[in-house]
Structure formats: C-alpha cells, structure tokens
Amino acid sequence: MFKKNRTYKLMQSTFSMLLIVAATSSWLGSANAADRKLVKVDGSSTVFPITEAVAEEFQMEHRNVMVTVGISGTGGGFKKFSRSETDISDASRVIKAKEVALCKESGIEYIELPVAYDGIAVMVNPQNDWISSITVEELKKIWEPEAQRKVTKWSHIRADWPNETINLYGPGVDSGTFDYFTKVINGKEGASRGDFTASEDDNVLVQGISTDKYALGFFGLAYYEHNKDKLKLIPVDDGKDDNGKGPILPSLETVNNSTYQPLSRPIFIYVSKKSAEKPEVDDFVIFYLKNASELSAEVGYIPLPDTAYLLAIERYKQRKTGSVFGDSGSKTKLSIEELLRM
C-alpha cells in the first residue's frame, strides 16, 4: 500500500499556489499597466551601450518612468518601430527606403536624430611590422567580391609585403558595421568576399587578430579602445586631400572633424512622432540629446560637435519628420551640422 493522500496533497497545494501566484500577478499587472510609464526602445546593438547609459541616468532622475532597451538589430528594430511596438528605434545606419515605406503604410512618422559617431577601425596584429598605413583602394582590393580566392597573400596587395597568406576578420553580414563598410569601401552594401572569419561578436574578432600575425580585420572603434595592447591600429588614406591629407588614424579628433573618412559614420535614434507626445518619451529624448555627448564618450563612442546636439534638440522640438541623411550618409561633403539645418 502507499500513502497517496499526502503525495496528492503536496501536489495540489503546489498547484494551487502556482495558480494563485499567476492569478494575483496578472491582476496586479493589469492594475498597474495604466499608471506605469514605459519608454520602449529597441534596435541596433551598436547604439545599445549609449541608450543603456542614457536610460540608466534618466531613471535615476525619473523614478516613475521605466525605460526598456532591446537589441533586435537596426533592421529588426525598425520592423517593431513600424508596428508601433516601440517608441524609439536605435539605428547604426539611416533608415532604408523599404523601412520608410513600411512606416508610411502604418502611418508612423519619425524624427531622425544623430546621437554620436562610430568609427570603424582597421586593425592588424601588433607583431605586424610591415604595414604602416593602407589606402581605401587597397582595402577595396582586399575586400571586394572579386578578391575571393585571388587576393590571398599580403604580397598581392603591395609587392614589398611578405609572401604570406593574409587572414581576414570582419563582422557578420547582419551587422550595420558590415553594411556600412561594404558600402563605402566596395561601393555596394553587402557586397564582399565571403572567405573571411566572420563573427557577430566583436570580441571573437579581437581574439582572432591578436593571436594571428598575418591577420587583418575591421570592426567598431570602441573594441579597439578596450584592447589597445592586443591590436595595432592602421591609418587609412582615402586619397582625397580636401578632408585631411595622407593616411589618418581614427581618433576622437579625426572622427569628430570628419577627416577620418570614409570609415566613420553617425549613428541615430528614430523617435516616433506620436510617441513624442507622451511626456515621458519627450523627457527621455531631450535628456538623451543633452547627455549623449558625455555618455557616448564614456562608453567608447565619439560625440558629435556640441552644436550638432543643439541643432538636434531644435529639430526634435520642431518635430521635423523624415530623413535628411538619406542615402548620402557620410559620402556627402555636407557636415552633420549643415544636414541638421536642412
């Protein structure tokens, strides 16, 4: 015989407890939903650290407002944004025509606000003693789709470089950094050779380059900043003298004054015009633009010039919708201030 009663009592009580917890919490949840003030942000993982920092500071001053930040990627973020599932979308590139159409379809108007610069760094192993700079032409020669299985040795790029296999590292094809790099270097977004080590996790790339003498790779400048001892940064020459002569190293100064070209880009937040009417979202966006300079520098990005933030606040307050950066991105000679005045 077995004492089933105690067994079942135990089970029954566990169950009723779980049910009560579930029921109470759902009741509490629905009761709270009305007076809970949420600001929902999602999008690029590149912009995430800045938004996280702003959210952290903002919530210290506004205890009753809750900010949530997700990382669905720039594209994934815009999908949610266009379904009004979020108030603000983090974007490491400007909104694409396809996404503009999606927003239009569902009647979402947006205000585009640049929040910082992100530089893309070209890096090699510290033991690499032959390379001192690289030109955009050479980068194209290495990374364009035609280079696959052809440009495989350092000597294929410059004759006096060693006759050793070059090992390439770059971010995965889903990242905004990859999109941007291929666009400005290879001329077409997403066009690249396929035979390189790709990882969505930049730390894997750092690891790879730091242990491989014949490596060359690119990724966000912030990762270089925190791994200076393991990597060697390469100055890039874009062949144009009007924005700085010769090879230029990415730095706070050269990115900020637009001489480190073409491998620096502004990154953005997109605010839904309808959400901006909510006071908590409004407060958050203003707080964001006022503190982005300090906080973006703290998490490893390069702040925009101070006037750009003032202009962005102006633009936001006037609720100017649409994108001014369009397809031009950083290719245009217009500075970020000039674009914001448009």
Next chain:
Amino acid sequence: MSKGVLSKNKRNSKVFKILSLTAVFIGFIALGIMLVDIFIDGAGRISWDFLSNFPSRRPGRAGILSALVGTLWMMSLTAAFSFPLGLGAGIYLEEYARKNWFTKLVEINISNLAGVPSIIYGLLGLGIFVRVCGFERSLLSGALTLTLLILPIIITTTRESLKAVPKSLREASYALGATQWQTVYSQILPVAMPGILTGTILALSRAIGETAPLIAIGALTYIAFLPHGVFDPFTVLPIQVFNWISRPQHGFAINAAAAIIILLLITLMMNSVAIYLRRKFQRRVKW
C-alpha cells in the same frame, strides 16, 4: 583452443572498459575545464551588490537583479503552464487514446517537435502570443513560448514513465472493480510520478537556459525595474550573459562569468529538487 577465445574475450572486455572510461573522462574534463575557467573569472565578482543591482554601463556597478527575478518568474510560470498540459496529454495518449493511425501520427509529430530548433518556437511565439494574442513582449508571452518548447519533452517523459508501470498493476486494479480513472489516479500515477517529475524538472532546467526563443519574441536586454505582473516586460539571465559577453570592456566578461555561475547554481538547485522528489515519491510506493 577455448582458452584462447576466453582470454581474447577478456582482453576485448578490458579494452571496452577503458574506452568507456575515456569517454567519461573526456566529457568530465571538458566540463571541468569550463567550470574552473568560469569560476576563476567570475567567483570573485559575486556579491550581494551583484545580485541586487540593476544592469549598468559601468561593469563594476552592474548587477543581475532584473535578470535573476525575470528568470525566477519565467521558471514558475513555465512550470505552471507546462506541467498540467504535459501531464494531461501524456496520460491521454498513453492510457486513453486508442492505438490507431491518428494517435500514431500525433506521436510521431510530438517526437519530431522535441527536435525542432528553439529559435523556431521563438518565431512561433512572436507570431501567436506577441502579435495575434496581443500579450506584447511580456513574461506571459515568454512563458507560453517556453511551454511550447518543452511540452514535447514533458509529454514524452510522462508517457515513458507510465509505460514503465507494470501491466499487472492495472489488471489488479480493474479486477477489483476500479474504473479507469480510479486506476490511473490511485495506482498508475503515484508509481509513475517520480519519473514524470524528474523529466519535467530537467525540461524546465533546459528552458531557463534558453536565449534564442526569448530574443526572438523580443525579451529586452536593458531593464532596470522588476515586473509587477505577467504582462510586464522582462529579461532573463542568459540574455544578460549574451549581452555582457559581447561588450568591449573586460569587466563585462567577468560579470558574464559571475552571472553564468548564478545560472548554474539555479540549474543545480532545480536538479537537486528533482532528485529529492524522486527519492521521496519512490519511498512511498511499496508493493
């Protein structure tokens, strides 16, 4: 002649034993290295502050409170949904359903579902719970998604446990005039319960380690408040780890290691509960 065969067999037996032992050690050493590595990196970081702080941009100030609470919520909700459903479905399929082509089809589908990659469940959850049902990216959506994910495992283990109950027990019960319900409730289930509970808890341990389906339904990464109810947004430990590990600062890698230790402890705790329950129930059943 026969002596030769005998010694050959003995030698083979020894070789096999050594091979099996090697297999054990390879798994054991790999696990050991990972654990030691994680503990060296993360153990020093675990403190009350780490457990009770919200995430932060500064690695030294960041904590796992929202992720930890989210994981506990997720676990209880998923358990509350998946256990009764899995148990019910398992009992029906094993005890009540007629063995025909339809039940065969259902069976095959359930075993196939157990092998579907978890991200697919995430996309399903995004479509059904987040969008069609309108639960948004809440604890409820997450828990229901994970329920779908582990339901096939629970159903299968329930059925296996029921199958293992000797047929004589059922026959004896019927012989005494018990109905099918009485037989299942009073005779079969108590015997099968340890197996069912173990399977369920192991399935739950798998669920709390899942990242992909929750990211797909849009669980959040930065969240500095605790959920008040099942309709609130949430984050869980694996997502926090995933985020920290991809950050440039070394401090976040240490945080990730510490968070992994906490996650391991939770899993370990759940598994010990499984062992405890199995022991407890097994002792109750005496023939």
